[in-house]
Amino acid sequence: MSTEKAPRPQPERILEATQLQTLIELLQQRGYEVLGPTRDESAIVYGPLADVTALPVDCGDEQAPGVYRLRTRGDGAYFGYAVGPHSWKAYLFPPNEVLFRVHRDAAEGLRTEILGAPATPRALLGVRPCELAALAIQDTVFTQQAVADRGYAERRRALFTIAVDCAAPAATCFCAEMASGPAARDGFDLVLTELCDPPQHRFAIAAGSAAGAELLQALPTRAASAAEQSAVSQQWQRATAQMPQRLPAEEERRALLAHSHSHPHWEAVAERCLACVNCTLVCPTCFCSDMVDRTDLEGEVAERVRTWGSCFEAEHSYMVGGPHRHSVAARYRQWLTHKLETWHEQFGSSGCVGCGRCITWCPSGIDLTAEVAALAEHHGGSTAPRTPGGIHEGA
Amino acid sequence: MATATGRPSLAVWKFASCDGCQLSLLDCEDELLAIAEQVQIAYFPEATRTVIDGPYDLSLVEGSVTTPHDAERIRAIRSVSKRLITIGACATAGGIQALRQFADVTEFTRYVYAQPEWIETLASSDAIAAHVAVDYELRGCPVAKEQLLEVLGAFLCGRRPQIPDTAVCQECKRSQAVCLLVAAGTPCLGPVTHAGCQALCPRFGRGCYGCFGPKENAQPAALSAALAAQGISRKTTQRLYTTFNVAAEAFRNESERLESESESESAAEAAAAAAAAAAEQERDR
Ligand code: SF4
Numbered sequence: 001m002s003t004e005k006a007p008r009p010q011p012e013r014i015l016e017a018t019q020l021q022t023l024i025e026l027l028q029q030r031g032y033e034v035l036g037p038t039r040d041e042s043a044i045v046y047g048p049l050a051d052v053t054a055l056p057v058d059c060g061d062e063q064a065p066g067v068y069r070l071r072t073r074g075d076g077a078y079f080g081y082a083v084g085p086h087s088w089k090a091y092l093f094p095p096n097e098v099l100f101r102v103h104r105d106a107a108e109g110l111r112t113e114i115l116g117a118p119a120t121p122r123a124l125l126g127v128r129p130c131e132l133a134a135l136a137i138q139d140t141v142f143t144q145q146a147v148a149d150r151g152y153a154e155r156r157r158a159l160f161t162i163a164v165d166c167a168a169p170a171a172t173c174f175c176a177e178m179a180s181g182p183a184a185r186d187g188f189d190l191v192l193t194e195l196c197d198p199p200q201h202r203f204a205i206a207a208g209s210a211a212g213a214e215l216l217q218a219l220p221t222r223a224a225s226a227a228e229q230s231a232v233s234q235q236w237q238r239a240t241a242q243m244p245q246r247l248p249a250e251e252e253r254r255a256l257l258a259h260s261h262s263h264p265h266w267e268a269v270a271e272r273c274l275a276c277v278n279c280t281l282v283c284p285t286c287f288c289s290d291m292v293d294r295t296d297l298e299g300e301v302a303e304r305v306r307t308w309g310s311c312f313e314a315e316h317s318y319m320v321g322g323p324h325r326h327s328v329a330a331r332y333r334q335w336l337t338h339k340l341e342t343w344h345e346q347f348g349s350s351g352c353v354g355c356g357r358c359i360t361w362c363p364s365g366i367d368l369t370a371e372v373a374a375l376a377e378h379h380g381g382s383t384a385p386r387t388p389g390g391i392h393e394g395a
Numbered sequence: 396m397a398t399a400t401g402r403p404s405l406a407v408w409k410f411a412s413c414d415g416c417q418l419s420l421l422d423c424e425d426e427l428l429a430i431a432e433q434v435q436i437a438y439f440p441e442a443t444r445t446v447i448d449g450p451y452d453l454s455l456v457e458g459s460v461t462t463p464h465d466a467e468r469i470r471a472i473r474s475v476s477k478r479l480i481t482i483g484a485c486a487t488a489g490g491i492q493a494l495r496q497f498a499d500v501t502e503f504t505r506y507v508y509a510q511p512e513w514i515e516t517l518a519s520s521d522a523i524a525a526h527v528a529v530d531y532e533l534r535g536c537p538v539a540k541e542q543l544l545e546v547l548g549a550f551l552c553g554r555r556p557q558i559p560d561t562a563v564c565q566e567c568k569r570s571q572a573v574c575l576l577v578a579a580g581t582p583c584l585g586p587v588t589h590a591g592c593q594a595l596c597p598r599f600g601r602g603c604y605g606c607f608g609p610k611e612n613a614q615p616a617a618l619s620a621a622l623a624a625q626g627i628s629r630k631t632t633q634r635l636y637t638t639f640n641v642a643a644e645a646f647r648n649e650s651e652r653l654e655s656e657s658e659s660e661s662a663a664e665a666a667a668a669a670a671a672a673a674a675e676q677e678r679d680r
């Protein structure tokens with residue numbers, strides 16, 4: 001985002017911070033379970049919000065590759081931090097989900113019970129711009145393919161999203177480069193910009209859907225002043241400026257990855273990569289799953305469970321004869337190239353939104369942007385195109 | 396080999412161990428009746444005095460081989476068992492008692508026993524698979540009840556058990572626990588440890604102790620580097636690898652590598668200190 005091109009029109013209304021509780025109450029009155037950021041012992045996580053006091057007031061974060069720490073801000077902000085270890089995908093694509101159960105029935109033979117309770121209407125408060133982008137990507141993956149995922153689609157339809165622009169990107173954030181933040185563009189019902197300038201504390205607010213407009217009407221807001229509007233623009237610009245350029249531009253990066261199949265650097269990353277799956281499970285767009293069929297001891301009931309899977313697991317590439325991506329080098333390459341290159345071919349967008357979770361939550365502190373830079377640096381003109389062979393197997 | 400009852404017969408055997416894995420089986424309270432209906436418990440001294448002679452359809456073996464007598468006994472058990480499954484870290488990797496491999500066993504026996512000459516023991520504590528063919532190895536110290544039931548259920552309907560060989564981190568993240576290593580700098584073996592416990596310790600604020608042994612393609616050297624970056628000392632990390640699964644290859648190698656590194660480090664430190672002291676003496680003169 002640059003100064004010339006604003007991410008969205010200037011918000012015209014102001015909600016005093018003291019009225020944030022009213023927003024939560026109105027949502028609850030409309031039958032929504034309200035979910036949002038809340039403070040766990042050592043991180044900001046997502047969970048139910050009974051009221052405004054459940055938000056991590058005055059809480060900030062420090063993030064670096066493999067490191068996350070909470071800190072006190074001193075200004076009383078409600079949303080003064082970047083994304084934490086949780087992402088909203090857990091509510092749409094749950095980590096464990098029983099899809100169906102089959103019963104052996106003396107009278108009826110086999111009886112199949114399709115599971116998936118009717119989706120509860122949920123309101124997500126504090127959805128970050130990169131997470132809106134991630135939701136849009138998962139919508140494409142789960143609902144816009146030949147077969148739509150019924151559970152995902154139902155849960156998604158029952159969602160109300162209240163986005164909050166980012167004012168305090170972490171050192172691991174690079175959403176500006178991935179064109180997903182730090183200010184929300186679209187895909188929300190309501191959007192807030194927190195203007196925290198003690199003793200003044202208020203939110204610029206705008207609607208992005210009919211449902212959002214209806215709620216905005218019901219809220220006790222007032223018109224935004226010119227000064228408040230310019231504070232919003234300044235915040236958008238300041239947050240963008242806080243994120244240094246880390247990746248080559250899209251075309252360049254795709255060309256680089258498409259031609260790095262046999263690059264020796266994959267082996268160097270594999271020295272540090274634990275193949276522990278953390279990066280893929282914290283990623284808000286990773287959608288791979290494992291299907292497990294379970295039976296009971298009596299052989300009367302069987303059920304199919306879908307759980308979060310990852311391309312860092314041997315089983316992920318298991319085919320007749322064993323896993324075809326045995327080496328860690330081959331697994332890391334699959335992950336990085338899928339995120340930044342082959343995703344474009346598969347779904348028409350990047351698979352990475354720049355949230356930086358995979359960097360912070362990698363126990364080894366592996367930073368994908370640094371790995372791309374290393375691939376570019378040592379590229380040395382060898383531009384052998386991707387072939388079905390390549391290093392295929394590394395170690 | 397179905398018994399007279401038409402149900403497959405089950406035998407449970409004990410070698411050098413603490414009985415914790417057998418207790419995990421007894422701990423399947425709700426499912427125990429179903430198990431007893433599906434199999435005939437032919438030999439399980441911890442649960443019943445009834446002894447039905449072999450051969451057995453399924454033998455579960457707990458514990459490691461630590462004496463010449465054990466070595467003979469496991470061969471006899473194998474010869475009367477159609478399927479043999481080892482349960483737990485002792486049976487699968489030698490257990491905590493494999494620490495004897497790093498010391499002098501004769502010396503140990505002299506310290507511990509009044510009449511060491513009566514003790515006949517091996518120099519190592521071996522996994523069952525070091526002596527006989529094993530059909531399936533179930534990990535854990537102790538084994539996880541759910542996995543034990545999965546293995547029994549799979550055996551009963553003749554399918555492969557579904558036991559993922561990925562990291563504890565996978566279960567940790569699926570449970571939505573916050574990573575202790577990243578958020579608090581707590582030493583955790585989760586990234587190199589075989590899943591199975593549903594990330595029990597990390598979910599309760601404790602780093603993983605590695606009960607299930609190395610995961611598939613474990614990278615302990617990379618984890619040691621990550622722990623060092625969090626400010627965790629080499630000695631602490633080395634001790635983490637030196638417990639229930641110390642004899643599992645990936646953990647043993649890393650434990651030994653860290654040990655030799657700390658030795659050369661302390662030697663270097665001692666040399667540096669001596670040099671500094673000499674320099675000081677020189678100055679004082
Ligand atoms: S990149 Fe990091 S988080 Fe991902 S599998 Fe490797 S070590 Fe684990």
Ligand code: SF4
Nearest residue numbers: 286287288311335338
């Ligand atoms: S990066 Fe790996 S886990 Fe993520 S969607 Fe791609 S293949 Fe799946």
Ligand code: SF4
Nearest residue numbers: 564567574575583585
């Ligand atoms: S706490 Fe331990 S098991 Fe959990 S994700 Fe972190 S390193 Fe892995």
